[in-house]
Amino acid sequence: MIRRESILGKLGGMHWFLLLTIVAIAVFGTAVLFSSASSAHDMQTGMAVLDARYAVEHAARFGVMMLVAVTIALAPLRLWAGLAFPAYFVGVAMLFGVEFAGVVVNGAERWLQLGPVQLQPSEFMKLAVPLALARYYHQMFQGQNNARYWVHLPALAIVLIPVALVLRQPDLGTALMIMGTGLAVIFFAGISLRIVAGVLVLVAIAAPLAFYFALHDYQRQRVLTLFNPEADLLGAGYQLNQAQIAVGSGGLAGKGFMEGAQKELDYIPEQHTDFIFTIIAEEFGFAGSVAVLIAWGVALYQGMTIASKSGSAFGGLAAAGFVSTLALYVFINIGMVIGLLPVVGIPLPLISYGGTVMLTVMVGFGLLMSVHLNRDNNIALRGII
Amino acid sequence: MSRDWKNRSSFLSRRNIFLGGGAVAWGALTVKLAELQLFRSEEFETKATENRIRLDPAPPHRGTVYDRAGRILAGNKRNFYVTLNPEEISNASLNVADVVKQLSRVLPVSEARQRSILQDAQSQERFLDIMVADDLTWEDFSRINVMAPELGGVTAEVGELRSYPYYAAFYHTVGYVQKANDKDVLRKIEEDLKAIGQTPDTADGQKRARIIRRLYKHPQMRVGKQGVEAFAETALTGEPGKTRVLVDAAGRVIDRLASEDVSGRPGSDIVLTIDAELQNYAIQRFGVEAGSATVIDVKTGEVLVMMSTPAPDPNAFVSGISQTAYTALLEDERNPLYHKAYDGTYPPGSTFKIVVAAAALESGKMSPEDRIHCSGRAWFYNRYYHCWKPEGHGWVNLHTGMQKSCDCYFYAAAQRTGIEKIAEVAKRFGLGHRYDLGLTGGKAGSVPNDAWKRAVMKEKWYDGDTISAGIGQGYVTASPFQLAVMCARIAGGPDTPAPRLVAHGVAVPGSMASDMGEFQPRSLDLVRAGMFAVTSEPGGTAIRYGEVDAEGLLPPPYTNARMSGKSGSAQVRVIAMSERNAKGEAIKNDKLPWRLRDHALFVAYAPADNPRYACAVVVEHGGSGSSVAAPFARDILAATLKADPGARPAFTPKAEVATLPNETEPT
DSSP, X not given: OOOXXXXXXXXXXXXXXXXHHHHHHHHHHHHHHHHHHOBSSXXXXXXXXXOOHHHHHHHHHHHHHHHHHHHHHHSOHHXXXXXXXHHHHHHXXXXXXXXXXXXXXXXXXXXXXXXXXXXXXXXXXXXXXXXXXXXXXXXXXXXXXXXXXXXXXXXXXXXXXXXXXXXXXXXXXXXHHHHHHHHHHHHHTTOOHHHHHHHHHHHHHHHHHHHXXXXXXXXXXXXXXXXXXXXXXXXXXXXXXXXXXXXXXXXXXXXXXXXOSTGGGTOSTTTXXXXXXXHHXXXXXXXXXXXXXXXXXXXXXXXXXXXXXXXXXXXXXXXXXHHHHHHHHHHHHHHHHTTSSOOOOOOOTTTSSOHHHHHHHHHHHHHHHHHHHTTTXXXXXXXXX | OTTHHHHHHTHHHHHHHHHHHHHHXXXXXXXXXXXIIIISHHHHHHHHHHHHEEEEEEOOOOOOEEOTTSOEEEEEEEEEEEEEOHHHHHHTTOOHHHHHXXXXXXXXOOHHHHHHHHXXXXXXXXXXXXXXXXXXXXXXXXXXXXXXXXXXXXXXXXXXXXXXXXXXXXXXXXXXXXXXXXXXXXXXXXXXXXXXXXXTTSHHHHHHHHHHHHHHHSTTOOEEOSHHHHHTHHHHHOBOEEEEEEEOTTOOEEEEOGGGOBOOBOOOOEEESOOHHHHHHHHHHHTTOOEEEXXXXXXXXXXXXXXEESOOXXXXXXXXXXXXXXXXXXXXXXXXXXXXXXXXXXOOGGGGHHHHHHHHHHHTSSOTTOOEEEOSEEEETTEEEEOSSTTOOEEEOHHHHHHHTOHHHHHHHHHHHOHHHHHHHHHHTTOSSOOOOSSSOOOOOBOOOHHHHHHHTSSOXXXXXXXXXXXXXXXXXXXXXXXXXXXXXXXXXXXXXXXXXXXXXXXXXXXXXXXXXOOOHHHHHHHHHHHHHHHHSTXXXXXXXXXXXXXXXXXXXXXXXXXXXXXXXXXXXXXXXXXXXXTSOOOXXXXXXXXXXXXXXXXXXXXXXXXXXXXXXEETTOOOIIIIXXXXXXXHHHHHHHHOGGGSOOOOOGGGTXXXXXXXXXX
């Protein structure tokens, strides 16, 4: 008999359904990336043009990161709980580092150069913040402090410090993601619904003010474009308008794999990264688009189930936080591509080409699996390690 | 213990709220996707096609301008040209600068042109073709065709280019075409949108504007800049055809969908009433003199000659004239760029005496027999007004006053008639307003009276002004073309048709502001008799030039024809008292520098007894009208009588009927 705590036992006890859902999405993403560079009928020659450069890299990246995820899953959850605070502090320190010694890319300081390695600490914080919060609440629950009126204030500080630093880079998209994830963990940790309602009302009031006073011109333009994409077809509205044309012309069943016409003529900038969903919508139509939504819905639901079955507050809250991050990724990305949300540079996880998001998401899945494998155990945590 | 944290955080209910929220968000995405992909998919499918398929305008064949006999004044010739494409050049791993250097060894490409090619290659999108040289010889063209395969991205092509077979002869009247500049394109867009009732803010209007912009970027496309070419631009241009091309997001043409070409409508041909050979003759007759000549058919109003000399070759403008050459033309004191017949205004001088005489007779203030004594000068309003003949003409009446062009007689006639009557008659003779003939430009000149002077000079009319006006000096000005109209009207009487230049091809708004109206039966006869005396009775100022057919070679009714006329000299400077010598004579013209000499004018019609052709000649700074301009007028009228272009109606181009087999709306 294989013991549950052995490596083989743990492998067998993986959440295979979630794992297969992820693999399915990533394989589909690989196919879409293959299509993004290829064409069934080239405009000039009429011959098929096949280009697997994005697909191969994506698949390789996914394979490597899957090994990382499994490794993370197999390690004891206690280890990750122990690393939560250190990781958070290192992350904040790196954000300060960016502030003082960052590399400017595309007008924003997001990268930190450490010898030969370029790091993007803000991305790292997407995982470090929910982990730190989960650990913080875990200890609060342990100490029976969770009912105290102040308990959520340090949690808020844990969220707002990195958010403020990321906003200064400036990177509104990532800041909103970290903020959303952090607030989701505080929400799951049981903050009073009255406060939640109050905050929502405040946001409703503050949003217009922020729109007029806090946003950059280009950001304001993106919001305005949303309401009238035709107003400025060659400027801010161009990308959105072209994206909508690609999505809309897909119809119910789509034009077929590698048959998308919009992509061939380079109408949509960033099509293999942030706007990858336009290819799915154009080539696989409404049916394909909804299938992607369902696949992600299933994955997120599984993740939430893992969170609710966790024996430890740390595991449950970390899992819920990560699921929230993923949900935000998917919702914001697809929402912006189809014109429901303003354009912010957020990729579609497991489908968009790019290493950073793959790393974040797969490390997150590893942690989720770890929570799943450790669902029956509570852990006792003291201090900060 | 293990489930304890969940109770404390009410995790399960929070999870349900989260899942509920997620369901709402996913639902919103689905609804939006359904809107785009199910309910509006047709709309986006159309837009996707519009995105990819662009209608590129193809330049239409520009209409030909003919003279009345069907000679081509402005036509199209085959044009061999060479373009290069920077993108293809770099694809062939070559360098634009090297390619241009190599081309310049075989082709006439100036240093300046080379620089501008390199600049274009830098500044505009790399996939656009750049014109290297056009109007090439067949030899150059074939040489490039041989080289082209080695120089990737260089193409030798054949198209059409405007050409003017009569060179400088029609620079002013027919005008010329050039590549459109930004201003031209804006003007074309404005006109075009107005014509189709669109504004630039509508989607259709913007589309149309884009098409026009692209059309005028085409290396073959030109725009009329002056003369008939500019006036009839729309008619001559026609409607551009359309080539459907597949383009990518950057506007790069991926493929041409030839099957979907839509042919346009070629421009209309235009026939002018001009006789090109006669015009050429007039120009040759002028020789090195600067000036203008206009000939009008008295019976039909057709303008047969309308020339201004010297003139540049319009062919030099079609492919772009160099700045140095253009500056030289601008600075030339003989004003080659100026349409002297239509845009030039001069004091009509003594030719205006025709008007004053007619006005004096009409007013009844002067009878033909009234005599005036000329002593060489006359005293009006506290000053002397001089006659051109210092020793005086003695006693003169209307007939001898005109014959000898006695200034004193006309000072008195003007004083008695009054400026208002003179101005009225001048307008009835066609002076003082612009004629729309079908070419750009045109000056109205000025027919002054009290109201005119108050409006223009902000000053009241002085009695002395009338005296100067009596001999066509002072504020009176007229273009040579108007003087020809005046002469045609005195010759033809009240029934003289309005002058016209265009026989077929484009509508010209009739702007005959002034009607000649009725004159007393004898008035015009008396003036005509005076004009006959000028050339044909001893003592007439142009007595040496009255015979148009001295040898009797012309067929009837022109055999031994004579002309009637009136000379004039227009001062270009004020003669101060100090410049007159003891006898009251002014300095002789030939002692003055060219640009200070008087303009020599002559208006005439022939045959004197049955007027058919009227003519006005202005020789700039030529000196005396009766000795310099009169022989030009005589010879031009002789040539006109010999050719007798009025005997045959203007030619009708066949192309007007057989434009295109299909795809054009009936016009």
